[in-house]
Amino acid sequence: MATTRSAHTVWEGSLTEGSGTVTFDSSGIGEQAVSWPARAEQANGKTSPEELIAAAHSSCFSMALSHGLTGAGTPPERLVTSADVTFQPGTGITGIHLTVEGTVPGLDEAGFTSAAEDAKANCPVSQALTGTTITLTAKLA
Numbered sequence: 590m591a592t593t594r595s596a597h598t599v600w601e602g603s604l605t606e607g608s609g610t611v612t613f614d615s616s617g618i619g620e621q622a623v624s625w626p627a628r629a630e631q632a633n634g635k636t637s638p639e640e641l642i643a644a645a646h647s648s649c650f651s652m653a654l655s656h657g658l659t660g661a662g663t664p665p666e667r668l669v670t671s672a673d674v675t676f677q678p679g680t681g682i683t684g685i686h687l688t689v690e691g692t693v694p695g696l697d698e699a700g701f702t703s704a705a706e707d708a709k710a711n712c713p714v715s716q717a718l719t720g721t722t723i724t725l726t727a728k729l730a
Contacts, residue, residue, distance in 0.1 A: 598623065611636065629678045639674040639682060646714045647672040650687055653712035657704050658693055666692040667730070684722045692730045702727045 594616075600609035600623075608624040627635035647670045658665050670689040677683050689705055696704075705727035709715055715723055 608635075611641070628676065637676070639676045642682070642685070642714075642718070643672040643674045646674070646685060646687065646712075646718070649712045649714035650689070650708055654689065654691070654705055654708035657708055657711075658691075658696070661704065663693050663696040663700070666694065668692075669730075682721055684724065685718065686724045686726070688726045690728055690730050696729070698729055701729050 595614040596611055597614060598609050598611045601607050605625050608622060610620045611623055612620045622635040623637060624635050627633055628637040628639065632640070650672070651668050651670045654668055654670075655665055668689055668691045670687060673686045673688075674682060675684045675686075687705075687709060691701055691705075693701055705725055709723060709725045
């Protein structure tokens with residue numbers, strides 16, 4: 590069964606002087622302020638499209654890696670994943686770097702790295718972002 594998740598943004602004003610609020614409609618987890626300075630300079634308590642992509646990518650990748658490891662008979666005890674999305678004003682998103690550290694009993698470093706590379710290539714968010722260079726650092730805890 591397919592699912593659809595929704596959010597909406599209300600923006601007021603010009604790009605550089607304006608601001609907006611993104612609302613997470615499906616989950617109801619609330620609203621977050623967005624602005625150009627928060628995107629291109631310092632966050633100052635506001636989010637950005639790139640931070641939202643980082644959240645989506647780190648969670649999707651973790652789920653894909655957990656699924657792959659479990660299917661291979663080595664379920665993880667713990668995965669800690671971060672995603673760093675780089676935004677260059679005037680150019681756009683120039684790259685995403687995933688970093689994962691895992692506690693996976695019965696798996697060596699090479700096996701973990703291989704599983705992480707597979708998850709990077711096949712998680713739905715990675716697939717949606719194929720126009721962006723995605724790099725990975727993976728290690729066992």
